[in-house]
Amino acid sequence: MLSITDLRDFIELDHETVAAVHRATGLSDAGAVTLTRQFLASRHGILTLHHMFRDQIAEAVRRSDFEREHELRRAYGYFARKYPLPELG
Known part of the structure; x- marks a missing residue:
């Protein structure tokens, strides 16, 4: 069974981006x-x-x-x- 770390590594996601989504949405890992x-x-x-990161920076x-x-x-x-x-033009 794959761990969350294995999953992130497999799809080349960085931890902070996933964490930003987690904080913004409250979803599970x-x-x-x-x-x-x-x-x-x-x-x-x-x-x-980009907006999620900026919103969290503003909140901090x-x-x-x-x-x-x-x-x-x-x-x-x-x-x-x-x-x-x-x-987006």
């Missing part, structure tokens, strides 16, 4: 992995992930949780380089 994979399959889904700023803000900005920077904002 397996559900967050599945939804993240679905989001990454479309331009609209990638845009949704609002709460003055500067350590979490830094972690999220670093994770978002990695995500944004790997999956640039799509043109």
